Amino acid sequence: MTGLLVGAVAVRVLAPSEGGDALPDAVRDFVTLTLSVLIESLPFVFLGILLSIAVQVWVPQRLLHRVLPRTPALRRLAISVLGILLPVCECGNVPLSRGLIARGFSVPDALTFLLAAPILNPVTIITTYQVFGWDDGILVARILGALVIANLVGWLFSRHPQPSSMLTPSFAAACETEHGHGSSASGRALRSLSLFRSETAAMMPALFVGCSIAGLIQVGVSRDLLVALGSDPIWSVVALMALAFVVSLCSNVDAFFVLALGPAFLPGSIVSFLLFGPMIDVKMLALLRTTFTARTLAVLTTLVALASAAVGLGVNLVA
Amino acid sequence: MLDRLTGRWTGIALSLLTVLGTLWLALTGNLDLYVHPRYYAFTIAMGVIGGLTSLAALLLLPSSERDEHDHAVDDIPVPAHRRVLSVVGRVLLVAIAAVVLLALPPTTLTSALAADRELNSAAATETSATSPDLAETDGSTFSVKDWAGLLRQGLPADYFQGKTADVTGFVLDTGADDVFYLARFHITHCALDAQPVGIPVHWPGWRQELQTDEWLAVVGGFRSNPLASEDAPVVLMPSESRPVNQPEDPYVY
Numbered sequence: 001m002t003g004l005l006v007g008a009v010a011v012r013v014l015a016p017s018e019g020g021d022a023l024p025d026a027v028r029d030f031v032t033l034t035l036s037v038l039i040e041s042l043p044f045v046f047l048g049i050l051l052s053i054a055v056q057v058w059v060p061q062r063l064l065h066r067v068l069p070r071t072p073a074l075r076r077l078a079i080s081v082l083g084i085l086l087p088v089c090e091c092g093n094v095p096l097s098r099g100l101i102a103r104g105f106s107v108p109d110a111l112t113f114l115l116a117a118p119i120l121n122p123v124t125i126i127t128t129y130q131v132f133g134w135d136d137g138i139l140v141a142r143i144l145g146a147l148v149i150a151n152l153v154g155w156l157f158s159r160h161p162q163p164s165s166m167l168t169p170s171f172a173a174a175c176e177t178e179h180g181h182g183s184s185a186s187g188r189a190l191r192s193l194s195l196f197r198s199e200t201a202a203m204m205p206a207l208f209v210g211c212s213i214a215g216l217i218q219v220g221v222s223r224d225l226l227v228a229l230g231s232d233p234i235w236s237v238v239a240l241m242a243l244a245f246v247v248s249l250c251s252n253v254d255a256f257f258v259l260a261l262g263p264a265f266l267p268g269s270i271v272s273f274l275l276f277g278p279m280i281d282v283k284m285l286a287l288l289r290t291t292f293t294a295r296t297l298a299v300l301t302t303l304v305a306l307a308s309a310a311v312g313l314g315v316n317l318v319a
Numbered sequence: 320m321l322d323r324l325t326g327r328w329t330g331i332a333l334s335l336l337t338v339l340g341t342l343w344l345a346l347t348g349n350l351d352l353y354v355h356p357r358y359y360a361f362t363i364a365m366g367v368i369g370g371l372t373s374l375a376a377l378l379l380l381p382s383s384e385r386d387e388h389d390h391a392v393d394d395i396p397v398p399a400h401r402r403v404l405s406v407v408g409r410v411l412l413v414a415i416a417a418v419v420l421l422a423l424p425p426t427t428l429t430s431a432l433a434a435d436r437e438l439n440s441a442a443a444t445e446t447s448a449t450s451p452d453l454a455e456t457d458g459s460t461f462s463v464k465d466w467a468g469l470l471r472q473g474l475p476a477d478y479f480q481g482k483t484a485d486v487t488g489f490v491l492d493t494g495a496d497d498v499f500y501l502a503r504f505h506i507t508h509c510a511l512d513a514q515p516v517g518i519p520v521h522w523p524g525w526r527q528e529l530q531t532d533e534w535l536a537v538v539g540g541f542r543s544n545p546l547a548s549e550d551a552p553v554v555l556m557p558s559e560s561r562p563v564n565q566p567e568d569p570y571v572y
Contacts, residue, residue, distance in 0.1 A: 002377065002378075004332075005335060005377075008335070008336060008339055008417060008421055009339065011417070011421045011422060012339060012340070012343050012421045015421060015422045015423075015424070016424050017347065017349075017424050017425070018424050019424050020423065020424040020425065020426030020427075021426075021532075023423075023426065025429040025430075025431035025432075025532075026431065028426050028428075028429055029428055029429055029431060029432045031419060031423060031426060032352070032353070032426050032427060032428050032510055033428075033510055033511055034419070035340075035353055035419065035420070036353040036354065036509045036510035036511050037509065037511050038337060039337070039340075039341050039344075039350075039353045039354055039362065039509070040353070040354050040358070040362075040508065040509040040511070042337055042338075042341065042362075042365070042366070042369070043358075043361050043362050043364075043365030043366065043369075044365075046334075046365045046366075046368060046369035046372075047365060050368070050372075190379065190380070193372070193375055193376040193379055193380055194376075194380060196372050196373070196376055197327060197328075197330065197331055197376045197380060198327075198330075199330070200330025200331055200333070200334050200373070201326060201327060201328075201329055201330035201331075202330065203330065204329065204330040204333035204334055204337075205329060205330070205333065205408075205409065205412055207333075208333060208412060208416060209412075214511070218432075218511065219432070222435055247511065247512075248511075249508070249511060249512060250508060252508075253507055253508035253512065257507065257508075257512045
């Protein structure tokens with residue numbers, strides 16, 4: 001492995017630094033977009049994995065359970081604002097959620113965190129305010145919408161008779177081994193490295209696949225049709241949610257992106273874009289598949305889509 | 320055996336490849352082709368941390384060791400053909416990642432993508448120069464984005480009297496025979512959110528002399544579009560132009 005690493009460095013040093021123009025336009029754009037989203041996401045994925053390791057290995061298990069309310073609904077409400085303390089982008093929230101589940105969080109609790117944290121964090125709120133201010137209630141609808149959707153979905157999944165069956169068998173099996181570890185510093189350090197290795201083994205292939213799909217769709221799907229639907233109260237909501245799913249933008253900057261489409265779209269559709277995109281998109285689904293069954297993700301996607309659309313349509317009616 | 324080995328180390332291999340590729344881009348000044356400069360510090364810092372942790376895992380965790388995860392996951396029965404497929408998939412993924420991250424030269428977005436995105440959108444030109452800014456100068460220091468923002472305001476041609484643009488951009492074909500756009504991509508966060516901004520340039524028969532995506536430096540003044548186009552009522556009339564190499568930082572912010 002070390003030899004391969006040295007070889008990789010040698011290839012990078014010796015590879016040509018020019019000549020990309022020779023590639024066909026579509027291939028060049030696909031590679032550039034895929035690398036762009038990969039390089040942009042990787043720091044958040046590393047940060048999420050490191051926070052996940054901190055939660056699993058270095059934070060006392062009792063601490064989390066002591067500070068969170070015991071009543072399920074209040075507990076989920078508190079979890080949905082944890083993003084204020086752990087402002088990791090949505091890609092980083094997946095490994096962090098895996099760590100929380102391994103540390104004893106229930107699946108509904110983890111899902112509540114996953115859906116709420118990308119939006120209910122200071123960076124996202126500030127950037128949304130920078131872009132929209134208080135115009136058309138977009139900021140308020142985004143914050144309240146995220147809070148309601150995350151808690152609603154968390155509550156619905158809490159009705160599941162066997163929440164652990166929503167996890168992939170391999171992740172569920174790995175979680176079974178997570179309790180009780182040695183307390184020496186060197187033991188914890190080695191365990192941290194072992195967790196880093198297992199989390200990157202789960203996350204990185206999914207991240208590559210998700211980024212490639214996002215790049216491919218960006219090159220292959222024309223935006224003209226989506227933008228053409230912008231002035232219809234219902235179709236504009238559907239169109240922008242489809243766009244959010246496709247472009248897989250980071251929640252910290254999606255407000256800047258959608259502003260470019262602002263004049264063509266109604267405020268409710270922008271709210272739907274800002275709610276749905278950070279919760280579910282192509283890249284996120286690839287990452288989430290490392291942890292949840294396909295059936296769970298299908299239900300989750302449907303619920304979040306319906307709820308985001310409902311909030312958007314409501315804003316369109318009021319605005 | 321091979322299944323366990325690839326399953327265990329694929330993530331570390333992909334992490335190291337991506338970190339190596341990212342740090343190389345940063346060292347050679349090409350990271351701005353992919354992400355906004357304001358994210359350099361975070362991207363590089365997390366890349367170094369992730370790379371060092373990956374290296375530590377590589378050096379300190381013995382390959383033969385079976386940790387609790389391995390025991391738990393290995394206990395799940397998986398058909399033999401799926402194990403073979405997963406090994407092939409992981410090896411292919413690492414090989415493709417190595418080619419894309421290490422062997423391919425850095426590239427920018429092309430005008431083919433610009434043609435599918437809204438030109439001179441409100442957001443892309445929001446922070447450009449304003450009309451009072453232009454009133455105080457001759458405009459020679461303004462960027463493509465500044466001029467695009469001013470033209471977007473629908474100011475009359477008289478307003479640009481005596482002002483000179485000295486700008487560099489790539490040729491973007493918007494379908495007009497005698498007008499093309501001298502364009503740049505505006506980046507908010509990363510290339511994924513790139514939006515084209517551009518200045519309409521009046522150049523009859525430009526397709527015979529120029530190619531789309533070609534980089535040009537153009538100097539000239541503005542006047543009413545002789546074609547009376549609604550999309551571009553005011554156009555740049557080049558007095559000088561020359562082909563140039565793509566700038567080190569091809570995007571505007």
